[in-house]
Amino acid sequence: MTTERTADLLAKTLRDAIIRFSRRVRQARPVGDLTFSQLSALTSLQLAGALTPRELADMERVQPPTMTKIVGKLEERGLVARTPHPTDGRQVILAATDEGRAVYALHERARNEWLAVELDRLTPEERETLARAAEIMQRVARG
Amino acid sequence: MTTERTADLLAKTLRDAIIRFSRRVRQARPVGDLTFSQLSALTSLQLAGALTPRELADMERVQPPTMTKIVGKLEERGLVARTPHPTDGRQVILAATDEGRAVYALHERARNEWLAVELDRLTPEERETLARAAEIMQRVARG
DNA sequence: CCATGCTCATTAGCTAGGCTAAGTATCGTG
DNA sequence: CACGATACTTAGCCTAGCTAATGAGCATGG
Incomplete structure (x- = not known):
């Protein structure tokens, strides 16, 4: 109990x-930066290399229509490209473009700046606690 | 470095x-439950007893207009009451109603159920790590 | 070999939640 | 008592979520 x-x-x-x-x-x-969700999706895409919308949605823990929207925004900005699946006409392959990778690196850095500064103020033990907590949360989120 | x-x-x-x-x-x-933000605001209100919109907005780390919206939803459902400030006509006092407190307890419980079950599966050490991490994040968020 | 049913992605339409800018009412002070 | 500051709200915009429905393509059983 x-x-x-x-x-x-x-x-x-x-x-x-x-x-x-x-x-x-x-x-x-x-202002004008990538949003939380966009950046997260772009990160997953880069790490994985290429994914279908469904796979990306599962990974990001959102429903497919939500991912369609997010990817749409990224595609508008030329950061992600859709290419047809080689064998399955229903599916689509998503991948970050060169520009996507470049913009990602820049924005990721800017996005992290404030947080990194804050985290840098903590003690090494506190950072270690957060790192461990992050790992646990990922695991719980994964289900 | x-x-x-x-x-x-x-x-x-x-x-x-x-x-x-x-x-x-x-x-x-x-479905039909209180959202994340609504529940968080209601929690703060109950813990504090009574707050002005500005205070609540600061506590919840949102801008005042955002809090107006959230409180509006809660008020619609009769969970929060606005009363005029005794001396300052500009200000408003927000407080949870009796129903607010009751509904809160119910929904809070339901809301936590899944998470609590998941957390219960962790080791005591892991829970301790999360608890410590939560404290640190609160501190960082506070600025 | 094709009809039927499944899966994938998207579209349509809704809600919540966040923001800034502008408006309104009240306070407080010179 | 006029005028600047403060508190809240309104208006208007965007992102991010969801479900339900649509359309296109696959796969399979008769």
Whole structure:
């Protein structure tokens, strides 16, 4: 029972911490920059090399129509290219363009700047705690 | 330099972890339930007892017009009441209604259910790490 | 060999949540 | 008492989520 109670309290604490933290990071976004979601999708794409919309949606934990929108924005800006699947006409292959990779690196850097500065102020132990927490959250999110 | 590099990498890792984690938690929301933001605002209100919109906006790290919207939704549902400030005619006092408190407790519980179950699966050490990370994120968000 | 049913992606249409800029009412002070 | 500052709201915009429905292509069973 103690564990249950702890988990319950932790769930609340964690949610509150995350919502405030996200909003704070969001505020640090320069005008005209890539949004949170766009940057995350672009990152996944680059890491994976190439993905179908469905795969990307699963990876990003959103529904396919949502991913269509996000990819649409990225494509408009020439950062991502859609190419037809070689054998399956229904599917599409998404990949970052050269410009996508370049813009990504730039914006990623700018996006992280505020956060990195803040994190740099922490003690090494605190950073270690956050790194471990990030790993755990990824695992839980993965389900 | 090593610290800077670590902070930079951590910033990216943490962002990715948080965005996926948030989306996963968001998915667990029952239809018709309070949203993430609404629940967070209601929580702050209850903990504080009563707040002005400005105070609540600052606490939730959003701009005042955003808070107007969120509170509007809560008020529509009779969960929050606006009362005039006793001495300052410009200000408004926000407080959770009895129904707000009741509905909050119910929904909070439902909302946490999935997450609490997941967290309960972790080891005590992992939960401890998350708890510590939550505290650190709150501090960073606070600025 | 083709009809039927499944899967993939998109479109349409909705809601919430975030922002800035502008408007309105009130306060407080010179 | 006029005028600047403050508090909240309104208006208008965008992103990001969702579900439901559509259209195109695959695959399979008769």
